[in-house]
Amino acid sequence: MAQKLVIDPVTRVEGHGKVTVHLDDNNKVKDAFFHIVEFRGFERFIQGHPYWEAPVMVQRLCGICPVSHHLAAAKAIDQIVGVDPDDLSLPAQKIRKLMHFGQVFQSHALHFFYLASPDLLFGHDADPLKRNVVGVAMEHPKLAKKGILMRKFGQEIIKLVAGKRIHGISTTPGGVHRRISAKERNYFLDDKEIPSADTMIKWSVEIIDFIKDYHEKNKEFLDTFAAYPSGHLGLVKKENGFLELYDGVLRATDSEGNITLDDVANDDYNEHFYESVEKWSYLKFPYLKHLGREKGWNRVGPLARLNVCEGIETPLAEKEWLAFKAETNGKTNNSTMHTHWARLIEILYCAEMMKNILEDDDILSNDLIRKGTRRKEGIGIIEAPRGTLIHHYEVDDKDRITRCNLIVSTTHNNEPMNRAVRWVANNVLSGQPKITEGMMNQIEVVIRAYDPCLSCATHALGQMPLELVIYDQYGNIVDEKLR
């Protein structure tokens, strides 16, 4: 009999997702979907709020990468007060970047050590009771401790700049509101209270060695599992096309590396993107207008960034990037599972950049805020840990937000993740007489490679209310209507 397999909720990802696999009478896969089951409505309910609330409010989209939302909104709001990214004072730019590198570092560490590593360490068909961070802590305590301390380092950097680890405030329109003191930065450099930035660099190299070793031993799995051609999108540095996370130009390539979107400035993004909607998911599907819905979708995130960039400015990460590129003979890498590897190279890049900025005396400066001429529109694009993040606000002359558009990283990855899920359904599940838990977990393994942040992705509001439940103050249902 035809049946439907359901994975609900998808676990060890951030947020709420669900997978359905539809089988025919012969257990052949007919179709497979990755549904995003949550919604928020930020784009509408932020309207009518004063523009300066945006960076504080929208970071509540996501508790894992709040800094990315805070900064993307801040970059947009800077423009509202007439300050372009390049006009920001150098100290403000460096302080913001420091926080952003801390953010990407901690988020990547969280993803690798807490969420993804159980699959790699125990195998995707290991006992599900053990297949989690607790299992890692029990069986690989040294690795777990390093992971925890790496995440801690990133979180402490965020706290330094924003006052708290999660949902802090650092930016003010046109700059940042506090400088760093010499004593504060030494905490991260002197290796006394917490392991130093140098230690972070060392551990980052170690963990890259781990994944390279894992790759040697599991080459076929990492290279081919859910590998499929796709476009890739990310920011690169305006001047040399190098990896860039805070402010650059948008570049996209196809699966062969041919450029499909070249060095587009922030302000022009809406000339190039459409978002389509499907009935079965609250998450939209962005694509490049000129390529169309079928061909114009792109992966974003670590793998895409390392594909579209032309190099990395820090020496150790550059070396690892070259080795990574050599693996595909310099060609575009379409191996989904290599995203883990790419993520760890970015961890190293962030560690090196944090050290560079911490040692830069500019962050001690009091030159923090710039002012300009008021504008009506601001667009902020940033590379969040999971990929390209776009914030766009329109503000009236009374300071009210009148329109808002958010395209978050995981939204770009919506189509790629659905393709990946279908790949596993077709290649692993289809036609099997008995579907095991391990097979089902492989679907989640491939979703986890994207480190999807479904919390972020669910900012858009969905469906009209179809269910209305009224409760009294004691929690008893007074009325329940379905329509």
Next chain:
Amino acid sequence: MKYLQTMNKLINIKIDGKSIQAEEGKNLVDVAKENGVYIPTLCYFREINPTLGTCRICTVKLNGKHTTSCTAKVSEGMDIEVNTPELLDNRKAIIEMLYAEGNHFCPSCEKSGNCDMQNLGYDMGLTVTRYPHVFTDKMVDFTPKRMIMESNRCILCKRCVEEVKTKDGKDVFSFVQRGVKTRVQIDYAEEEKLSESEALRAMALCPVGAILVKGMIHEQPFGDRKYDLLGNDILPIVKDKKVLKGEQEKFIVATTSLAGCFGCHMSLLDIDTDLLDILDIVEFNKSPLTDIKNFSKRCHVGLIEGGCANAENVHVLREFRKKCDILIGFGECAIMGGIPAMRNFVPLKECLEESYLNGITSEVGADIIPGHEDIPKLLNNVYPCNEIVKIDYYIPGCPPNAEHIWKVVKNILLDEEFSIAHNEFKYD
């Protein structure tokens, strides 16, 4: 001496049974304070005479009758009760009413950290309101030159009405309409005469975040704001009796994130390496951190992040209530709906069209709105968890402080004594 000349005659009163000598006719709040008895106030502002008595926070019993102490002047023989359990609870109830009545979203409020009402909440260990939130949709007035009047946050204390004047003595603020429709209106012409520093004084005078000066916001970093400076002061924590003590080798904990952002779960991990010690006593069951998708056994504690925004959230929350002995709502969303509950003010049709049909990057002619058997139906509003099931403990914050979370959990599991400092107890 001038002081002696103007001093009134001394009279005898009793506060909470203690005999006190005080100057006749002096304000009761001040007399109590001088004698080491703290009576919380909110609208009370010494410069305003006669005192306002609008907020009722300082309610005490004066000769057996409920009275606001800021409007009472002491006289011979007064018997005043301040800190009886009943009065403490009355005052807390009033603060809760103010929170429930207005839209007090501390996480994104400009006044957070400098807000008198927020600090009173901290002082009273307020974690949740016993009244359901109203989620009002009053006017937010952006028209004035320097200011914004956010009526949804206004508690009608009348401070601004009485105290803020132009240099030529004209009123800037006034009450308009009556009863529940009463709101503060700004006289635009008079407001224009205020200097920036006068406008900032009005903002500071406002005990909540109703009066905002355009652009003057979020300037002080966390830790430097007015009430952050209370830092390590210990707060009174109202402890429930619910404590599990048993022979268990390990305690079973389940967690879930409903309509939240996962920030509370991140905070759960923010005890860093102490987490490794926690794992000696705690075993995680159903949780997004594990691969246990359905409860495999009964749990001692369930940690709930997020409120309820769709049918699925309600279903999961009810399941947690069934399968867990004790439920903890952690974070503002679980407690009062949080930022997602801001959609409660907007007609859903508008949200829908904005997101899927009229967005800046919507396709031309877009006409699809998601709706499918595999995605859950949405609720008309975002509901706090305690409007769906009984919640045993609340830990406020956006997200709650990591130490605070684990102190509460350890207290429940191991009956460990704990205290919470000001900097571990926040609504933002």
